[in-house]
Amino acid sequence: MNQIFVNKVSKWYGDVSALNEVSLELEPGVLGLLGPNGAGKSTLLKLMAGQLDASLGNITVLGRTYAQDATLFYDIGFCPEQDSLWEEFSGGQFLSAMLKLHGWGAHDADRRTKELIGLFDLERAGNRRVKGYSKGMRQKLRIAQALAHNPKVLFLDEPMAGLDATSRAFVADLVQEMGEQDRIVVISSHILHEVESITKDMVLINQGQLRARGNVYEIRELLTDHPLQLELTVSDPRTLVRVCMEYNHVVKIELDPTDPERIILFTQHQNQFFKDLPEILERGDLKLKSLHAEDEDMESVFKYLVK
Amino acid sequence: MTKKSEIYAQGYEPWEGERGPTDPIDKIFRHPAVLIGRGTLRNVSFMPSGCFLRLGFFILVILPIAGYFFMVAISSIARFQIENLKNSETFGDIARPLAELWAQTSSETTEAQIHLATILIPSLTFSVFAMIFYGSQLISREKQANALQVYFAKAITRADYVIGKFMVIGVLTGLFTLVPSALIILLGLVLSPDFVEFISQSWYVPILTGSYWLVLTASFGSITLFFSACFDKSYMAAVGFIGFGFFCMVSSIVLGALFGMPDILTGLNWGKGIYDIATAIFELQIDFGSRLFWQLVDLGAITLLGIFLLFKKIQPVEVIK
Numbered sequence: 311m312n313q314i315f316v317n318k319v320s321k322w323y324g325d326v327s328a329l330n331e332v333s334l335e336l337e338p339g340v341l342g343l344l345g346p347n348g349a350g351k352s353t354l355l356k357l358m359a360g361q362l363d364a365s366l367g368n369i370t371v372l373g374r375t376y377a378q379d380a381t382l383f384y385d386i387g388f389c390p391e392q393d394s395l396w397e398e399f400s401g402g403q404f405l406s407a408m409l410k411l412h413g414w415g416a417h418d419a420d421r422r423t424k425e426l427i428g429l430f431d432l433e434r435a436g437n438r439r440v441k442g443y444s445k446g447m448r449q450k451l452r453i454a455q456a457l458a459h460n461p462k463v464l465f466l467d468e469p470m471a472g473l474d475a476t477s478r479a480f481v482a483d484l485v486q487e488m489g490e491q492d493r494i495v496v497i498s499s500h501i502l503h504e505v506e507s508i509t510k511d512m513v514l515i516n517q518g519q520l521r522a523r524g525n526v527y528e529i530r531e532l533l534t535d536h537p538l539q540l541e542l543t544v545s546d547p548r549t550l551v552r553v554c555m556e557y558n559h560v561v562k563i564e565l566d567p568t569d570p571e572r573i574i575l576f577t578q579h580q581n582q583f584f585k586d587l588p589e590i591l592e593r594g595d596l597k598l599k600s601l602h603a604e605d606e607d608m609e610s611v612f613k614y615l616v617k
Numbered sequence: 618m619t620k621k622s623e624i625y626a627q628g629y630e631p632w633e634g635e636r637g638p639t640d641p642i643d644k645i646f647r648h649p650a651v652l653i654g655r656g657t658l659r660n661v662s663f664m665p666s667g668c669f670l671r672l673g674f675f676i677l678v679i680l681p682i683a684g685y686f687f688m689v690a691i692s693s694i695a696r697f698q699i700e701n702l703k704n705s706e707t708f709g710d711i712a713r714p715l716a717e718l719w720a721q722t723s724s725e726t727t728e729a730q731i732h733l734a735t736i737l738i739p740s741l742t743f744s745v746f747a748m749i750f751y752g753s754q755l756i757s758r759e760k761q762a763n764a765l766q767v768y769f770a771k772a773i774t775r776a777d778y779v780i781g782k783f784m785v786i787g788v789l790t791g792l793f794t795l796v797p798s799a800l801i802i803l804l805g806l807v808l809s810p811d812f813v814e815f816i817s818q819s820w821y822v823p824i825l826t827g828s829y830w831l832v833l834t835a836s837f838g839s840i841t842l843f844f845s846a847c848f849d850k851s852y853m854a855a856v857g858f859i860g861f862g863f864f865c866m867v868s869s870i871v872l873g874a875l876f877g878m879p880d881i882l883t884g885l886n887w888g889k890g891i892y893d894i895a896t897a898i899f900e901l902q903i904d905f906g907s908r909l910f911w912q913l914v915d916l917g918a919i920t921l922l923g924i925f926l927l928f929k930k931i932q933p934v935e936v937i938k
Contacts, residue, residue, distance in 0.1 A: 359770055380772050388770035394763035396660040407656050411649060411771040455767065 311373030312338055314358060314463065314494055319367035321353050321518075328353040330518040331367070336496065340489035342505035343498040345515040351498040352391055352467055354515065358496065359388040359465045371463060384412055387461035389452050391468045391498075397441040401432050401451050404440055405458055412459040426454045431477075445472035453481060463494045470504050482508045537561050537576035540583070543599040544591075547573045553594040559583055571599065649773040653781025658788065660758065661751055678746070685739050689797045690804065692735070697808035728805075728819040732798050732826060733899035740793040740829075741892065744837055745862075747789040752841035753854035755782050756931075760849040765931070775931050779842070779924070786838035791830055798826040829895045836891060836916055839923030846930035862887060865919070880908040884915025891916065 314336035321329040329350045345351045356362045358369055360376035360383060368375065374382045396404055402423050409419035427436040430450040435443060440451065449472045457464055466485065470478050485508050489495045499505045505512065510525035544550050547565060550573060554560045560583070562576040577583040580603070591598055645651060665674050695702060695712070699719055702712035759765055768778060802819060809815035844857030869885035876882070884890050890912040896902075897909055 356766075361766060361769060380774065383770065383772035386770065388766070390763060390766040390770075392763040392766070394765075394767045396656060396764055397758070397762060398660045398662060399656075403659070407652065408767065408771070410647065410652050411768070411773060413647070413772065415643075415647070452767075456770075 312462070312492065312494070313370075313372070315370040316354070316358065317368050317370075319354075319357060319364045319369060321350075321357060321362065322365045327518055329357070332515070332518075332520050333367075334513065334520065334523070336494050338489070338492045338494050339511060340485055340495045340497060340509035342509050342512040343496055343515065344500070344505060344512055345498075346500055349500075349516045350518040351500075351515055353518075355388075355465050355467050355496060355498050359386060361388070384459070385462040387456035387459065387464045389456035389464075389466045389469055391471070393448060393452075395440045395443075395448060395451060397439065399440055400437050401440060401443070401447070402427055402436045404451060405455055408455040409458050414459065422458060426458055430454050446474055446477060449473055450477065453484075457484075457488065461493070464488060464496070466495070466497045468499055469497060470499065470501065478504070537578045538580045538583075538603060540575045540577065541566075541572060541600070541602045542575055543569070543572045543601075545571070545597040545599070546594065547571060549594040550590070550596055553590050553596075557583075557586055557590070559586075649771070649777040650780035650784065653768070653773065653778055654784035654788075657755055657759075657781060657785045661754055661785070662758075663751070678750075682743065685743070686797065686800070689735055689800055693801045693804040694808060696731075697805055697810070700810060728815075729822050729825055729899045729901065732801060732822055733896065735801065736794055736797050736826070737829075737892070737895055737899075739797075740790070740833065741888070741895075743793040744790045744833055747793070748786075748837050748841040748858055749855045751789060752786055752837065753845050753858060754851040755785055756842060756845040757848050757851040757854045760846070761851075775928055778931060779927060782842050783834065783838045786841065787830070787834045790833045790837060794826055794830040794833060798822065825898050825901075828898050832891060832894055832898070832916075836887070836920045836923075839920045839927060840887075843923045843927045843930065846927055880911040881915070882911075883908055884912040887916065887919060 314334070316332055316334035316336075318331045318333050319329060320327065320331055332350075332354060334354075343351050343355065353362065357364055358371065360371075363377075371382060372385055376382055396407070399407065405423040405426055406416075406419045409422055410416065414422065427433055430453070432447060432450060432454075435447055440448070443451065449469070453466065453469050456466065464485075469481055469485075473481060482504070485495055485497060489509065497505060497508060512525065513523045514521040542550065547570070551563050551565070554563055554575060559577050559579040560575060561578055564574040566572040566574060587598075590596075665671060695715065696719065699712060699716045702708045703716045705712065759768070802822065805815045805819060806812065840861055841854070841858050844861070845851065845854040847857065848854045865885050865887040866889075869882050869889075872882050872885070893909060893912050894916065902909070
């Protein structure tokens with residue numbers, strides 16, 4: 311049963327509600343967990359990783375719960391957001407110790423540690439104490455310990471923080487590959503393009519509530535309160551305005567005072583608009599010179615949702 | 618950075634190694650509590666950084682401990698070889714009065730009492746310092762580094778974690794109880810003029826020392842670890858430990874002054890309680906009496922309360938009970 315079920319989960323810290331009745335179903339692949347700081351991403355991730363107990367609701371990981379079966383921890387990897395390393399250890403000692411805590415024997419743990427040190431380009435620092443590591447090296451070590459033991463489920467909380475461009479590309483590549491290997495990978499971030507480059511499957515969370523789930527286009531479709539903004543340059547903008555007003559999904563049209571050929575159009579159903587666009591152009595006998603979706607990227611969707 | 622093709626050539630195929638322990642010894646060494654204990658011991662910063670602090674550490678810590686072990690060794694050698702030393706030309710003048718003194722007291726002194734006199738005060742003193750400087754770091758440093766999150770993403774329980782920490786406390790207190798006691802016994806076995814006599818007098822001493830070590834580890838450990846779990850700054854944990862010791866001592870004195878000194882209150886004086894219990898252990902005091910009984914009850918209550926609160930403070934995992 312290679313799935314995660316989050317069933318109406320709520321979490322309170324005293325009087326503060328961190329999550330409110332969140333339900334989610336996760337299949338193998340990479341899922342991006344997006345939201346601004348304090349949205350509840352880390353809380354949800356910690357709940358799924360068995361770090362916290364839900365105040366209400368329940369979570370099943372691979373058909374099991376942490377309370378019933380502690381060996382479930384053998385199958386998960388967790389990379390926390392905050393710094394979480396044994397400072398007096400060398401990088402190699404730390405990875406080896408973490409593998410042993412997962413039940414690995416000394417020989418296998420040492421062999422695997424050498425692989426990981428090479429994998430994450432930590433050879434030169436492998437024997438140095440962790441307290442002398444740079445932020446990027448520490449981040450690499452955190453990610454390495456999370457995936458060292460071949461977990462079936464991987465939770466990565468802001469894994470790109472502190473990494474340089476090369477390392478980001480490497481981690482993105484690694485995460486994508488793990489998702490393709492029938493593993494469930496959940497990656498949280500508040501930096502949208504990072505996640506967008508890894509996966510199209512996203513969950514948007516804000517103020518402890520699940521706001522949307524799907525790829526960027528599906529999520530956009532859900533946002534009927536926040537119309538998609540399109541910039542069109544056509545041969546006769548006034549005719550386009552007249553024709554478009556007959557379509558219900560077009561909610562607003564503005565003429566651009568700086569460019570007489572350009573209009574800004576707002577539609578609530580982008581897919582329907584793109585289906586109807588050829589008909590609109592034909593009816594008005596118009597020539598489309600350019601079309602640009604102003605807010606089709608994740609950043610604008612995200613901005614809408616957290617407003 | 619390794620290329621993608623190389624990464625996957627190294628393999629993310631399912632791990633086929635041995636997960637479970639292969640033999641009973643392996644089972645002990647691979648138990649999560651032992652792994653936590655070993656990891657913690659490695660992670661403790663024993664040596665301060667900086668020239669002056671290191672010099673201070675050497676003068677205030679290393680020298681007294683080395684001096685103590687040296688004195689234990691020398692006094693034991695002298696005791697076991699007193700007859701030979703008495704007749705020696707070099708040490709005869711010093712050894713003869715000591716031999717007379719020893720002859721007067723040895724008939725009334727058991728081997729256990731010698732151990733008590735040798736290790737009790739130094740072990741209490743050194744252990745208090747060990748708790749202040751090292752015991753206070755054991756959880757607080759991990760809290761400060763958020764290492765608990767990584768620990769508890771593995772298949773370990775809070776009990777494993779706490780037992781692992783107690784093991785480290787046990788190592789620290791054992792250094793000042795079990796090690797000097799073992800040194801005395803080892804020297805006795807090698808140097809005692811009558812091997813059988815020595816065995817017959819001291820066979821039970823390791824049991825007594827072990828019992829004292831357990832009392833010291835449990836009581837010091839529970840309080841130190843509780844304060845260490847309360848703060849992410851180890852100096853705050855150390856202050857908490859010292860403060861609690863003073864609070865117990867002062868409250869027992871104040872309450873005693875207010876209400877007379879019923880036995881139930883004497884037990885609140887934590888350090889005195891350990892001292893009296895250790896003395897009772899080494900003197901094989903079977904009849905505890907009311908005062909010692911209440912000391913045991915109070916110390917047990919403080920220890921259990923410390924362990925209970927410690928479990929409460931170990932976060933973030935709440936799911937594994």
